Amino acid sequence: MIGVRSNLDAKGWNTEIMGSLKPKFWDYQDITSGPARRMFNFRRMWKLAFFLTTGVALVPLISMAMLDYKVTQDAIESEILLRTSRLVSNTQRTISYFMAERRSALDLVVHENTFEILTDHAHLSKIIQDLKETFGGFVDLGVIDPLGNQRNYIGPYSLLGKDYSNQAWFKEVVAHGVYISDVFLGFRHIPHMVIAVKHELSNGFFYVLRATLDTEKFNDMFSNLEIAGRGDAFIINYEGILQTPSRLHGNVLEKLSLPIPEPAPKTRVLEWKSADEVSLIIGYRYIAGTPFILMVVKQKEELMKPWYTTRMEVIGFLVISIIIILLVILSGATYLVNRVYLADQTRIMTLHEVEYSNKMASIGRLASGVAHEINNPLAIINEKAGLIKDLLTFKKDYTKDPRLIGLVDSVLSSVERCGRITKRLLGFARHMDVSIQSTKLDEIIHDVLGFLYKEAEYRSIEVSVKIPNDIPQLETDRGKLQQIFLNLINNAFAAMSDGGHLNITARREDKDFVSATITDNGCGIPDEDLERIFEPFFSTKTKKGGTGLGLSITYGLVKDVGGTISVQSEVEKGTSFTITLPLKMEQKEGSKT
Amino acid sequence: MTEKVLLIDDEQDFLDALSERMRARDMEVTTSTSAVDALKMAKKESYDAIVLDLMMPEMDGLEALQEIKKNNPELQVILLTGHATVEKGIEAMKLGATDFLEKPTDLKTLTEKIKNAHTKKMILVEKQAEEKIKKILAVKGW
Numbered sequence: 001m002i003g004v005r006s007n008l009d010a011k012g013w014n015t016e017i018m019g020s021l022k023p024k025f026w027d028y029q030d031i032t033s034g035p036a037r038r039m040f041n042f043r044r045m046w047k048l049a050f051f052l053t054t055g056v057a058l059v060p061l062i063s064m065a066m067l068d069y070k071v072t073q074d075a076i077e078s079e080i081l082l083r084t085s086r087l088v089s090n091t092q093r094t095i096s097y098f099m100a101e102r103r104s105a106l107d108l109v110v111h112e113n114t115f116e117i118l119t120d121h122a123h124l125s126k127i128i129q130d131l132k133e134t135f136g137g138f139v140d141l142g143v144i145d146p147l148g149n150q151r152n153y154i155g156p157y158s159l160l161g162k163d164y165s166n167q168a169w170f171k172e173v174v175a176h177g178v179y180i181s182d183v184f185l186g187f188r189h190i191p192h193m194v195i196a197v198k199h200e201l202s203n204g205f206f207y208v209l210r211a212t213l214d215t216e217k218f219n220d221m222f223s224n225l226e227i228a229g230r231g232d233a234f235i236i237n238y239e240g241i242l243q244t245p246s247r248l249h250g251n252v253l254e255k256l257s258l259p260i261p262e263p264a265p266k267t268r269v270l271e272w273k274s275a276d277e278v279s280l281i282i283g284y285r286y287i288a289g290t291p292f293i294l295m296v297v298k299q300k301e302e303l304m305k306p307w308y309t310t311r312m313e314v315i316g317f318l319v320i321s322i323i324i325i326l327l328v329i330l331s332g333a334t335y336l337v338n339r340v341y342l343a344d345q346t347r348i349m350t351l352h353e354v355e356y357s358n359k360m361a362s363i364g365r366l367a368s369g370v371a372h373e374i375n376n377p378l379a380i381i382n383e384k385a386g387l388i389k390d391l392l393t394f395k396k397d398y399t400k401d402p403r404l405i406g407l408v409d410s411v412l413s414s415v416e417r418c419g420r421i422t423k424r425l426l427g428f429a430r431h432m433d434v435s436i437q438s439t440k441l442d443e444i445i446h447d448v449l450g451f452l453y454k455e456a457e458y459r460s461i462e463v464s465v466k467i468p469n470d471i472p473q474l475e476t477d478r479g480k481l482q483q484i485f486l487n488l489i490n491n492a493f494a495a496m497s498d499g500g501h502l503n504i505t506a507r508r509e510d511k512d513f514v515s516a517t518i519t520d521n522g523c524g525i526p527d528e529d530l531e532r533i534f535e536p537f538f539s540t541k542t543k544k545g546g547t548g549l550g551l552s553i554t555y556g557l558v559k560d561v562g563g564t565i566s567v568q569s570e571v572e573k574g575t576s577f578t579i580t581l582p583l584k585m586e587q588k589e590g591s592k593t
Numbered sequence: 594m595t596e597k598v599l600l601i602d603d604e605q606d607f608l609d610a611l612s613e614r615m616r617a618r619d620m621e622v623t624t625s626t627s628a629v630d631a632l633k634m635a636k637k638e639s640y641d642a643i644v645l646d647l648m649m650p651e652m653d654g655l656e657a658l659q660e661i662k663k664n665n666p667e668l669q670v671i672l673l674t675g676h677a678t679v680e681k682g683i684e685a686m687k688l689g690a691t692d693f694l695e696k697p698t699d700l701k702t703l704t705e706k707i708k709n710a711h712t713k714k715m716i717l718v719e720k721q722a723e724e725k726i727k728k729i730l731a732v733k734g735w
Contacts, residue, residue, distance in 0.1 A: 371675075372648070372675045373675075374675075375675025375695075375696045375697065376607070376675045376696065378675075378696065378697045379675065379697040379698070380604060380606045380607045380610065381697070382696075382697035382698070383607055383610035383611045383697075383700075384606070384610045386610070386614050386700050387610045387613055387614050390613075390614050394617055415697055416697075418697075419695075419696075419697045422675075423695065
């Protein structure tokens with residue numbers, strides 16, 4: 001058993017690496033039955049171990065990663081929306097304030113000055129001068145009476161006396177008291193806007209103060225805004241005409257390429273996909289009391305960029321972890337199942353050896369019993385025949401027929417032959433027990449050949465034994481050695497066709513070892529089988545009743561007596577087994593047959 | 594010289610044939626099929642050699658051998674058996690058997706062994722006699 005295991009180890013040594021790629025148990029097919037059957041389905045065991053561990057290890061990992069992905073994505077998106085919303089609100093406040101400031105200025109002017117003062121050219125000129133200096137952006141200033149006639153005007157154009165009564169803005173300001181226009185080019189051909197306020201006196205008389213503002217200051221507010229993510233902040237009117245220049249979505253007074261957001265009383269942020277699949281974050285606010293909509297447009301991709309980088313790192317880490325985990329589980333499962341497989345194989349081998357040695361012991365007991373029972377009657381035949389011979393020899397009365405003595409002689413020689421057979425049977429049985437004794441190699445070989453010489457004769461196999469005289473006596477287990485030679489010579493006989501040659505030679509290897517070589521000129525063993533012949537159940541004779549155990553038992557026996565066995569073979573040329581035996585066998589503690 | 598031999602074996606047929614052949618070779622042969630009877634006979638009479646089968650019912654060869662050797666150490670016992678093992682052989686020799694033979698045996702071999710045993714016994718008896726004489730000489734020395 002020990003020997004067989006070491007054989008596996010030696011084989012495992014160079015297949016270990018290959019084994020981790022394709023383990024040995026993978027292709028194992030259970031063909032035997034009974035107690036020696038495999039206890040496990042290795043492929044299923046491996047699959048179970050692999051998939052279970054993989055599932056347990058990877059499911060939490062992947063779900064954690066996915067959860068984290070989702071959570072951080074949501075967080076970063078809401079952060080972006082929140083920031084945009086805040087920016088829109090702040091900007092809206094600034095714009096509202098800007099507009100309110102100018103309106104208040106005009107309000108102040110109409111409250112502080114009477115219609116008479118305002119229609120005075122010098123006075124109005126002074127007022128616009130003051131406004132330009134304090135607020136800036138005022139281009140012209142006009143006073144219009146309730147009939148829509150411009151009664152006073154200070155500005156670069158001569159608009160004095162112009163009738164506005166039919167213009168929409170005039171009706172608007174009369175109705176609501178204040179009017180803020182869209183940005184328009186007008187006949188000045190520079191973008192500007194108009195603010196008009198109505199001042200109603202207690203007597204029902206009213207007048208309108210109309211100021212034109214250039215949009216430069218207005219635009220400055222946006223150009224100074226720092227907006228992340230290639231963002232853009234601008235104002236449109238309800239028709240979607242850009243009121244301030246934008247970086248990416250058109251110039252002043254052009255139509256905005258984005259849809260006009262639906263009216264809402266508060267700041268709103270929404271996501272919008274443009275036609276070319278660019279995701280935009282749009283924040284907007286309808287600015288109260290004006291025809292303006294403030295819009296902040298950011299590119300989502302740009303904003304998400306840092307998160308994408310982090311995400312890629314996390315995914316990369318995840319993928320590497322999964323690969324490592326898979327590799328570890330794969331090799332771990334393979335290693336473990338391989339171990340179980342080897343252990344099971346050892347168990348089966350042990351079982352077989354026990355079974356075999358039990359069988360051999362039973363045969364031995366049977367043989368010795370039969371031999372003993374036969375020996376007694378044989379002794380009687382021997383003595384009776386001897387007596388007859390004596391009578392024939394001593395008393396002259398019986399010597400009339402000369403054939404009688406010949407018959408008795410042939411009975412005696414047959415008895416002798418039977419005796420030889422029973423003695424050999426007894427010898428065979430005797431060696432079932434472990435015992436170390438001094439033996440001669442040639443004696444053992446001749447003993448074994450004695451069993452087989454009849455077969456050799458029938459099949460005209462020529463057996464030559466050359467054992468030099470310098471082979472010393474072996475201190476070894478005679479029975480085991482007999483069995484080894486019996487197995488090997490039997491195998492050689494089986495491999496040879498009739499008329500083959502069997503050579504048995506021996507030589508001294510060194511101080512402690514001798515070797516014996518058994519060479520036949522039989523069919524040989526193909527290379528692919530050569531490394532497996534010592535494995536149990538490897539048999540090419542299965543159809544002819546081979547058990548596939550002979551050589552593995554031989555191997556075990558050789559190991560038991562402390563020797564080694566090797567084989568060389570060439571197909572169609574023959575096979576040669578060489579066993580190396582120690583001169584003195586070391587009795588192993590607890591060694592068994 | 595005539596050897597006085599006691600044959601012990603459980604097979605009557607075997608005893609008959611062997612004893613007749615031995616008598617034909619000038620030996621004085623007594624037979625017994627039971628070791629127990631044989632022991633009694635060995636006590637009564639003196640034999641040059643006892644040929645004993647190893648495997649017998651009642652009392653087997655080794656027990657009989659022990660018994661014989663206890664009563665009469667100079668008796669020469671040759672064991673004859675159909676079931677020869679090395680251990681049994683060694684045990685028998687240790688117990689004082691003169692020789693050990695396997696059945697079926699050659700009468701010539703057996704005869705030689707008996708003759709050897711007889712000689713051995715003669716030497717032993719002579720030695721004993723010598724010792725006796727020496728003792729007498731020593732005690733009754735005058």
